[in-house]
Amino acid sequence: MVSEKVDLIIKDINIHQQKLNSNTTEAGCLIVKEANTWVDEAKNRPIPNMLFSELWYENEVCILFSDTNLGKSILAVQIADSLSKGKAIYGFKLEGSARKVLYLDFELSDKQFENRYSDNFTNHYQFNDNFLRAELNTDSRLPNQYKNFEEYLCNTLPTSISKNQVSILTVDNLTFLSAENEKAKDTLVLMKTLKQISRTNSVSILVLSHTPKRDESKPITKNDLAGSKMLMNFCDRCFTIGKSSQDTSLRYIKQIKQRNTEHIYDSDNIILCSIDKETNFLRFLYEGFDSEKNHLQTGNKISSDQINDQIKMLVAEGLTNDKIGSRLGYS
Structure with missing residues (x-):
């Protein structure tokens, strides 16, 4: 009797597997399945946890960008430290336990x-x-065998992640890897690799990048990310750091792109922080929420050099003269 039940269970499993296989076809680079099959397979995977409030979740490629000297690396190290200990940063949410973090630091020397x-x-x-x-x-x-450093790094990363059993990867920063990051062509291979690593190895990735000179009297948008048109396509989420006009030590965090969640931290609800070093740890301190307009510069005229830099970036992205003029507010 028991043997018959076991045989029936095995038979049911085989039938179910055959059904799954029959519902799956491969056509070149595409994997085609019935919608219900995708859902059934997704049910077996855990719901992603928050890593840094609604700004970044598990198994996602997230971009953090800002102008230079606004604290990208400070915040990124603070997030990495938080994840490595499984302890949330005050004012932000963290779900899950401690994780293994690999921080690629192309900015600072060890000293x-x-x-x-x-x-x-x-x-x-x-x-x-x-x-x-x-x-x-x-x-x-x-x-x-490698054409450039990007290819070499792409080949090295999966081995380093696997060897060290890493689940969190931070790349500081994308700008270092290419002097022509505005064109985004030299970083495209790396971003594709990071996306693949994230999906195949269940690794959550935070990539730091910069914004060219911008008019600080205007709100920050996705167009302020260097190479925005290309890079935005290869990230799941994106947030930015802005400089407050009220105080040199104040910064604000703003949500730029998100998937599957509400856009919470927009222009009307930025996260206000101050930069502080308590004894031996440089960090962002949560100060509350505010509106971005309260922290933008007033009466600030952008220089001709800044205008030229922005125009060059938009031309490199393939925008027409009309679209460039519309975006920058010029005829």
């Missing part, structure tokens, strides 16, 4: 990093062992 997380090179901040940091090996040469 600069030490200074930022110490009290004048003494009383050093103690990071969790889950926090791994990587620098570029300046002694290594580009192997002959």
Whole structure:
């Protein structure tokens, strides 16, 4: 009797598997399945947790961008530290336990990093062992089989992630990898690779990038991201850091792109923060919510150099003269 039940269960499993296989076809680069099959398969995967409030979720590629010297790296390290300990940053949400983090630092030297997380090179901040940091090996040469550094990095990343059992990856920053990031062509291969790594290895990825010179009297939009047209297509979420005109130590965080969630932190509901170093850890301190218009510069006229930089960026993205004029507010 038991044997017959086992045989029936195995038979049902085989029939179900055959049904799944019959509902799946491959056509070149496409995998075609019935909608119900996609849903059934998705049911077996866990619901993604929040990593940094509604701004970034598990298994997503997220871009954080801002102008230079506004604290992208400060916030990124703070988020990485939070995730490595499984402890939320005050004012922000974190779901789930501690995670293994790999921080690719193309900005700071080890001594600069030490200074930022110490009290004048003494009383050093103690990071969790889950926090791994990587620098570029300046002694290594580009192997002959690779055309450029981007290809070499793309080949190295999956091995490093697997070897160190990493579930969180931070890339600081995209601008370092290409002097012509506005055209986005040199970073396209890397972004595709990061997207693939995120999906196949269940890795959550935060990519830092910059914005060219902009008119600080206007709200920040997705068009302020360098190479925005291309990069936005390869990220699941995007948020930005803006500078407050009220105080040099104030910053605000604004949501730019999101999937499957409500657009919460928009121009009418930015997250206001201050930058503070308490003893040995440089960080963002949550101050509350506000409207972006209260922190924009007034009576600020953009310089001709800034206009030219913006025009060059938009031309590189393929916009027509009419669209460029409309976007920048000029005839």
